[in-house]
Amino acid sequence: MSEDWAAVAKAINQRVEELGMRQKELAERSHVSLAIVRELQHNLVERRRSPRTLESLSTALGWHPQHLEAVLHDRRPPEVGDPVVDLADTLWTRIDRVEERLEDITDRLEALKTDVASVMTQLADVAKHVRDRR
Numbered sequence: 001m002s003e004d005w006a007a008v009a010k011a012i013n014q015r016v017e018e019l020g021m022r023q024k025e026l027a028e029r030s031h032v033s034l035a036i037v038r039e040l041q042h043n044l045v046e047r048r049r050s051p052r053t054l055e056s057l058s059t060a061l062g063w064h065p066q067h068l069e070a071v072l073h074d075r076r077p078p079e080v081g082d083p084v085v086d087l088a089d090t091l092w093t094r095i096d097r098v099e100e101r102l103e104d105i106t107d108r109l110e111a112l113k114t115d116v117a118s119v120m121t122q123l124a125d126v127a128k129h130v131r132d133r134r
Contacts, residue, residue, distance in 0.1 A: 003072050008054070009043035011071045015061045016041070030060035 027034040039045045054068040070077040
């Protein structure tokens with residue numbers, strides 16, 4: 001899943017300008033350090049952030065708690081009144097799908113292994129037959 005931290009920076013900067021808010025005020029309202037607010041606002045360091053950091057900033061900016069998370073992953077941000085999606089449930093659903101795919105891949109590999117063993121046996125038989133004819 002790609003992450004667009006530049007889009008997060010742009011969204012924060014536009015909203016801060018709309019609200020006439022300073023970095024320090026955003027840091028205080030969101031309880032996120034001024035250094036992290038600065039990093040995000042100027043896209044200085046692209047690294048994984050706690051979902052709570054983006055949630056706190058979203059809320060402090062008057063958005064739905066998952067607004068910046070949606071921006072980060074190039075999804076339509078939810079509206080302020082929309083329910084908060086439990087990302088843990090979403091994650092478990094995705095993990096379940098991955099496990100199902102892995103089981104399918106494992107089954108296919110086992111079938112290929114059987115096919116290769118059969119072909120190897122047939123080749124050994126042909127090689128033995130060719131040697132016996134000489």
